Amino acid sequence: MNLKKWSAGVAGVAVIAVVVGMALTSHSTIDPVSPPQAGHFSHDEIARGQQLYQAGDCAVCHTRPGGKRDAGGLALNSPMGAIYSTNITPDPQYGIGGWSFEAFRRAMREGIDREGNHLYPAFPYTAYTHVSDGDLKALYAWLMTRPAVHEAAPETDLGFPFNIRRGIWLWNQLFLDKGPLPVARVPEGLDPARWERGRYLVEGLGHCSACHSPRNLLFAEKGGESHLGGGEVDGWVAPALNAQSPAPHRWQEEDLYQFLKTGYSPRHGATAGPMAPVIKEGTSALAESDLRAIATYIAGLQKDRTDRPLLPVKAIESATLRSTDSEGARLYSGACMACHAQSLGADMHGVRPSLQQATQFHLATPDNAIRAVLDGVTEPASDGLGTMPGFRHNMNDSQVAALLNFIRQQVAGQPTWPDLEQRVRAIRAERH
Ligand code: HEC
Ligand code: HEC
Ligand code: HEC
CATH class of the missing domain: 1.10.760.10 (Cytochrome c-like domain)
Structure with missing residues (x-):
């Protein structure tokens, strides 16, 4: 058989497989609901949702400079072009006011919007997918009780073929590990409950690896040894947080706690770039125990490193x-x-x-x-x-x-x- 024909055949079969796969898995619209009334949620649930909203830095991406909180429109620069964040206030027309909890959960878990369209992975649903149902409910309660902003965010318009959102289906098959985090072994000597909590926050809502992991040619985070092994965002290096950390002093729990609380640690220095809003809008406002848990988890990644000697x-x-x-x-x-x-x-x-x-x-x-x-x-x-x-x-x-x-x-x-x-x-x- 002629090799050219053969490879054309393979390519043809692959294309058919993708098209059929996409057709079989096309996603349905979830019917709009009227925005839930404030009394629908308990006070405790809303308060817990606020903490989770902070842990997830939602406002950092969903608020553009000078714009109204969570009304979207921030341009995230990707290799394919600018991807605009959306309005996630409870406005029925321009925001997510018409989204049921089911629709919200699907977006956070699977990266699919209420109408069934795939969302670009610039929205870090590959991390948010690990968030528990209970936490997603609290987050939903917080978002749905904020003031609605009646303002449209600019539409994302990437060039061909990236404008075909259904192509993301294939990307998700390759790179989305849907649902709870797989079980992992707690490093020796660390408090298991605290470490698990830290891992849940770092790998889930905190989406630290979105910036701190390197990415492959298809823009997916590299895993294994490369997980949290250093990435890039807006022209800044986000240093490795795992054992490959380039910091001359090993990041210990107390250093991380101070840094994530204030942006400064005496043994390391200050934040200078895109980490500042993550701290300001996010980690600085977390409950003490959650921040300590994050510090335990990250310090645990580096616990076998030694300090590098420095000149006097x-x-x-x-x-x-x-x-x-x-x-x-x-x-x-x-x-x-x-x-x-x-x-x-x-x-x-x-x-x-x-x-x-x-x-x-x-x-x-x-x-x-x-x-x-x-x-x-x-x-x-x-x-x-x-x-x-x-x-x-x-x-x-x-x-x-x-x-x-x-x-x-x-x-x-x-x-x-x-x-x-x-x-x-x-x-x-x-x-x-
Ligand atoms: C790193 C930036 C980033 C962060 C952090 C982020 N988002 Fe987003 N989000 C986006 C982008 C970009 C989109 C639009 C993606 C698209 O158009 O495909 C989006 C879309 C969404 C959507 C779909 C809305 C719609 O109308 O289609 C929801 C819901 C959402 N985000 C909720 C959240 C919540 C809740 C948080 C915090 C836990 C959060 N996002 C944090 C970037 C981000
Ligand atoms: C007026 C005081 C001032 C001067 C002058 C100054 N800096 Fe800074 N620098 C600071 C402060 C304060 C911070 C921490 C800012 C923050 O995080 O809010 C900082 C932060 C930094 C950082 C990031 C810190 C880190 O730990 O990674 C670098 C790098 C830096 N400065 C380099 C320099 C260099 C090089 C010069 C000389 C050209 C300089 N600075 C001059 C006050 C100054
Ligand atoms: C939006 C991208 C982004 C996210 C999300 C992010 N970081 Fe960062 N981080 C950076 C960048 C960039 C730097 C280095 C430059 C600076 O100071 O801004 C940094 C610096 C750091 C440092 C200092 C490292 C060193 O050796 O100096 C620590 C520690 C850190 N981040 C922890 C975290 C943790 C924990 C999370 C998740 C809760 C997180 N980061 C989420 C971008 C990010």
């Missing part, structure tokens, strides 16, 4: 202050040390993150550090951290590169980043 920072800093022969040292002592040096006095501007311990200077790529220096940190994760000015207009590309490679090598003790100046230029050009 006070000696580096006093040498830097005397140094006049290196451009990087001059820029560092002139522009950064007033707020970052550990050897200098009180904190004048909120916290004083140690740049030696900051994970940003221990990553394989310089992007996070470049973004922090060019744009500063203008929206801290919590009050009291302080802000940092951006140096976009004060330093040129070669100065930023000299400064960052000085910190990288002399302060953090890592090999310099190659082609740093080109990278600074490229990131600077993304804006303006």
